[in-house]
Amino acid sequence: MLPPFDLCEPQSLADALQALSKHSDARPLAGATNLVPDLRDKRETCRNFISLEALDELRYIKRDGGRVTLGARTTIADILDDDGMKTDAPALYASAQIFGGAMVRTAATIGGNICCGSPSADSVPPLLTLDADVTLSSACGERTVPIDEFYVDYKKTVMRSDEMLTSVSWNVPPQGSANLFYKLARRKGDAITVTGVAVMIAVQGGVCSTARIALGSVGPTIFRAGAAEDMLMGKALSEDIIEQAAKAAADRCSPIDDIRAGAGYRLQTAHSLTRRLVTQAWQQIA
Amino acid sequence: MSNEKNVSVIVNGSEVKFVTPSHRTLLEALRHEGFVEIKCGCEKGDCGACAVLLDGEPVDSCLTLAWHVDGREVTTIKGIGHHGKADPLQKAFIETGAAQCGYCTPGIIIAAKSLLKDNPNPSLADIKRGLSGNLCRCTGYTRIFEAVQLAAKELRAEGEAA
Ligand SMILES: Cc1cc2nc3c(=O)[nH]c(=O)nc-3n(C[C@H](O)[C@H](O)[C@H](O)COP(=O)(O)OP(=O)(O)OC[C@H]3O[C@@H](n4cnc5c(N)ncnc54)[C@H](O)[C@@H]3O)c2cc1C
Numbered sequence: 001m002l003p004p005f006d007l008c009e010p011q012s013l014a015d016a017l018q019a020l021s022k023h024s025d026a027r028p029l030a031g032a033t034n035l036v037p038d039l040r041d042k043r044e045t046c047r048n049f050i051s052l053e054a055l056d057e058l059r060y061i062k063r064d065g066g067r068v069t070l071g072a073r074t075t076i077a078d079i080l081d082d083d084g085m086k087t088d089a090p091a092l093y094a095s096a097q098i099f100g101g102a103m104v105r106t107a108a109t110i111g112g113n114i115c116c117g118s119p120s121a122d123s124v125p126p127l128l129t130l131d132a133d134v135t136l137s138s139a140c141g142e143r144t145v146p147i148d149e150f151y152v153d154y155k156k157t158v159m160r161s162d163e164m165l166t167s168v169s170w171n172v173p174p175q176g177s178a179n180l181f182y183k184l185a186r187r188k189g190d191a192i193t194v195t196g197v198a199v200m201i202a203v204q205g206g207v208c209s210t211a212r213i214a215l216g217s218v219g220p221t222i223f224r225a226g227a228a229e230d231m232l233m234g235k236a237l238s239e240d241i242i243e244q245a246a247k248a249a250a251d252r253c254s255p256i257d258d259i260r261a262g263a264g265y266r267l268q269t270a271h272s273l274t275r276r277l278v279t280q281a282w283q284q285i286a
Numbered sequence: 287m288s289n290e291k292n293v294s295v296i297v298n299g300s301e302v303k304f305v306t307p308s309h310r311t312l313l314e315a316l317r318h319e320g321f322v323e324i325k326c327g328c329e330k331g332d333c334g335a336c337a338v339l340l341d342g343e344p345v346d347s348c349l350t351l352a353w354h355v356d357g358r359e360v361t362t363i364k365g366i367g368h369h370g371k372a373d374p375l376q377k378a379f380i381e382t383g384a385a386q387c388g389y390c391t392p393g394i395i396i397a398a399k400s401l402l403k404d405n406p407n408p409s410l411a412d413i414k415r416g417l418s419g420n421l422c423r424c425t426g427y428t429r430i431f432e433a434v435q436l437a438a439k440e441l442r443a444e445g446e447a448a
Contacts, residue, residue, distance in 0.1 A: 007308035036349045037330040101419015103346040189418025
């Protein structure tokens, strides 16, 4: 049994935003794949939810020039059903392929994955490597925040209590780029990420012109390894340079021990997976 | 706290009506209405025993609020097929001996049904990915994968004959 809670079911985004601004203790409920287990296990204390179920206006994949936008209620299954996502966001598509099981992918939304703030949220490292922006809306208007600035601490974001996430968008990766994701977990399907790494590498004139490295499950938030990225920029990548960057990426990690893996293992795999993915990306494009 | 809603839902082709509080799951609501072919396992989305099709897509009924299915269609294992009118997947499970205790079987057939709808010729890797949200603690999965491959073959042959 779940604990009793209040639920309202607005029929439009405008009504949902009104409800959010009126009830400061109310929170959105999307696919409920995090919320139901969290309510059942008493990790979730909120007892007032605003269901996004009826808001089809938030369920879309739009393309405008080189810009892709996903509505917050777009599901992981919707991403996999859209063949264009393979090239519009290769790492995000890869993360959707190994996301939960089939039943979870039907229900889980991209908005819920971004907003749950979990360090193991699999769509987030890919979105960080795409320089994605999230749009936060409230009854008073909306603002756009780079996803790199969205997370402030473990399960803490810059989103106010009267705001909700309505969309996430990014520019399609340029020609001559590689965008990869690797999820290390106890098994290949339906498992919580032990270490997650996404990279975006682009080449121009024989040197690395874009470098993004994002790491999940190795700190209180998912983050970009900026120092490691800087070490790759403007260089023809060699084994040595990649190794130094991978070490710098691991130096940014502050993992914990938990039932899935020890901190030492997480550090070591953050290092080796960064090295592996940057090497693979460079081989694909250089 | 906790409000109520009148829900009307089509289950296996027939209308079912009930009143539900907001915190009741689809699993609880439908088992209460007598659809005990939906199995209750982990109740946190890990095991897939409670899987049903909702408007044709597979969901864990333990993670779905009953409140949200108003006006929609649910298919349980009994809606997939039954004695005398078994689905090729059900026949293949019997043929290959893919069920031991059988508790996970309804959910696995639901997930497999959805997989074969989208992908009539799945590789072994596709089948493993399609069933990764379902746990079986008896069989070691080998015969389950064989059953899905056999059903896929039967369905393709049926498709070619038609
Ligand atoms: C068996 C199982 C397997 C899983 N596997 C994975 C996995 O492989 N990878 C992974 O990353 N996750 C996994 N998850 C976790 C979960 O499915 C995802 O995080 C999912 O994307 C959450 O989305 P949701 O729509 O279900 O969110 P909900 O549970 O509805 O909400 C989650 C949180 O986000 C908030 N929220 C939701 N939508 C919005 C919005 N638009 N604006 C503001 N706040 C919002 C809610 O208030 C809540 O705090 C798994 C869960 C289960 C049960």
